[in-house]
Amino acid sequence: MMPNINPNLFKLRYVTSKAWVDTILADFNSFLNDHAQAEKKASGMAISMLSHYPDRPDLIRAMIDLSIEELAHFREVIKLMQAQGLQLGSDKKDPYINAIRSHIRKGSEKYMLDRLLTAAIIEARGCERFALIARYHSAPEMKNFYQQIADSETKHHLLFIDLATLYFTIPVIEQRLDQLLSIEANIIEKLPLRAALH
Ligand SMILES: [Fe+2]
């Protein structure tokens, strides 16, 4: 678990506001739909990652497990939604994900590093926000559910950093992580508030 990465470096540089939490809690049904879509996309992203790197056995194993876990999260959110008579809506683009991914550089080495590190940051942001829902939601079953999701997302961001350490040196990882964390903070700070994960 991040044996050599400076733990202080991996810290999100924008703290989600209470206004975001209030926006979510005011329209929780819309949030659930967006959350379900985010889990489905996370599972798909893990599969696309392993398809891109058939020659990396560690990455393949990790991405199989991750895709299954994210799909299990998707199943859990769908269960919650259906219990309340809610239907899964159409799949909308996530402006946050698109903005971050636009910073993934070309060139096989840089591309791989950026994919791993952006994935780690996206997971860390999800973890931060799910933990906020666990903290502020008034229903105990929702608190428990979101705490479990947050715990599992914490492991995911570490997983991507661990994978990066298999293929890149610590200074290379730290330098790019430093840049991407600032980029992410800049992106998320400017996004309009809506009843969605981002
Ligand atoms: Fe998830």
Ligand SMILES: [Fe+2]
């Ligand atoms: Fe995740």
